[in-house]
Amino acid sequence: MELIDNACASFEKVFGTPASACGVAPGRVEVLGNHTDYNEGFILSAAIDRHVIICGRKVEGKTATVHATAYGVSESFEIDGLMKQDANFWINYIEGVVEQLVKMGFNIGGFEAVIDGNVPLGSGLSSSAALEVATLLFLKELYPFEMDMIKVATTAQAAENQFVGVNCGILDQFSSAMGKKDHLIFLDCRDLSGYDHVPIGSDCELVIANTKASHSLADGTYNRLRESCFAAAKYFNGVLDKTVTHLRDVIFEEFEKNVDGLDSADMPRAKHVVTENERVLTGVAALKSGDLKTMGECMQSSHYSSRDDFGNSCKELDIMVECAQGIDGLYGCRLSGGGFGGCTVNLVAADKAESFSKELATRYQDKTGLVPEMHICKAADGAFGKSF
Numbered sequence: 373m374e375l376i377d378n379a380c381a382s383f384e385k386v387f388g389t390p391a392s393a394c395g396v397a398p399g400r401v402e403v404l405g406n407h408t409d410y411n412e413g414f415i416l417s418a419a420i421d422r423h424v425i426i427c428g429r430k431v432e433g434k435t436a437t438v439h440a441t442a443y444g445v446s447e448s449f450e451i452d453g454l455m456k457q458d459a460n461f462w463i464n465y466i467e468g469v470v471e472q473l474v475k476m477g478f479n480i481g482g483f484e485a486v487i488d489g490n491v492p493l494g495s496g497l498s499s500s501a502a503l504e505v506a507t508l509l510f511l512k513e514l515y516p517f518e519m520d521m522i523k524v525a526t527t528a529q530a531a532e533n534q535f536v537g538v539n540c541g542i543l544d545q546f547s548s549a550m551g552k553k554d555h556l557i558f559l560d561c562r563d564l565s566g567y568d569h570v571p572i573g574s575d576c577e578l579v580i581a582n583t584k585a586s587h588s589l590a591d592g593t594y595n596r597l598r599e600s601c602f603a604a605a606k607y608f609n610g611v612l613d614k615t616v617t618h619l620r621d622v623i624f625e626e627f628e629k630n631v632d633g634l635d636s637a638d639m640p641r642a643k644h645v646v647t648e649n650e651r652v653l654t655g656v657a658a659l660k661s662g663d664l665k666t667m668g669e670c671m672q673s674s675h676y677s678s679r680d681d682f683g684n685s686c687k688e689l690d691i692m693v694e695c696a697q698g699i700d701g702l703y704g705c706r707l708s709g710g711g712f713g714g715c716t717v718n719l720v721a722a723d724k725a726e727s728f729s730k731e732l733a734t735r736y737q738d739k740t741g742l743v744p745e746m747h748i749c750k751a752a753d754g755a756f757g758k759s760f
């Protein structure tokens with residue numbers, strides 16, 4: 373992989389010695405299932421052929437020094453004295469992983485490393501989850517321990533929840549760890565062993581359109597949306613004749629019958645999650661039977677539900693979705709990931725992907741004056757570590 377060679381060359385340039393190992397993890401795109409993961413619902417996603425690489429070597433002692441090529445900056449920390457940092461925020465993803473491994477009793481020592489790769493940063497394609505997963509697999513090469521890939525995903529998620537402070541669900545880390553070439557990942561977030569790889573087929577491509585509206589989940593908005601969903605689940609637990617621990621337990625008929633007593637801010641959020649779970653199941657069934665039209669319709673209504681009910685779209689995402697309508701080859705499109713900026717994902721007929729991508733970029737630029745970043749992506753295999 374050329375990216376690994378480039379990262380290793382950067383390591384040698386910065387640290388003056390060759391790297392001995394690397395961790396490589398793909399970004400991800402959420403195809404359906406917006407904010408369903410922490411509600412223990414369903415998701416459909418893909419690891420994409422854009423990767424974060426961390427490579428380096430062990431050093432004596434307990435100091436870690438990491439250089440981020442994207443910023444041209446190095447940062448250090450003590451393994452025995454982990455501390456959240458405001459400047460060079462990216463180091464927190466690495467410290468968070470180290471903290472989890474140390475807590476599990478693994479003996480992690482010092483290291484030097486370089487982070488490199490081609491996942492667009494801060495655009496909703498989970499460069500941070502990829503960094504967490506890649507870091508874990510890199511450290512597993514340097515200081516070997518046993519861990520299966522589902523545990524890798526949940527450990528990386530715990531790093532983000534506990535150290536970085538974003539209470540994200542499992543979507544990003546799971547997709548990065550468990551991807552499969554040419555397949556989407558269907559996951560029941562209540563039971564992580566309940567996943568399936570669904571062939572995406574050679575007839576379509578994922579065109580990802582970065583609005584260039586910046587996106588960050590670390591400011592507390594995400595955690596507030598999550599709290600709203602949990603409050604709604606609590607309400608349904610009180611009024612339904614069954615146990616509701618998460619919105620996953622509520623079906624649309626139950627929602628409709630009991631909607632009147634629900635807090636007015638929580639109501640549309642709960643509606644989105646309940647209907648979104650149904651859209652994921654419909655979309656997966658359609659995909660399995662080769663019905664791309666229905667799959668596309670599910671994506672389209674998912675966007676409108678995020679926009680109108682959940683409230684996590686933004687002007688640029690809505691414009692990108694509207695600009696895509698009517699372009700030849702489109703099955704469906706929607707915002708992808710946390711929301712409030714970042715990317716849309718477009719399911720497009722394979723032979724139209726190039727022309728679709730160009731036309732969408734032109735229309736969006738004409739409307740907004742912003743130059744979008746377009747990525748025609750393939751579903752990729754999940755993360756791995758490697759020693760040289």
Ligand code: GLA
Pocket residue numbers: 402405406407408409410540541542543544709710711
């Ligand atoms: C972010 C989070 C995920 C998920 C999505 C929304 O990407 O990290 O866990 O909640 O938003 O579906």
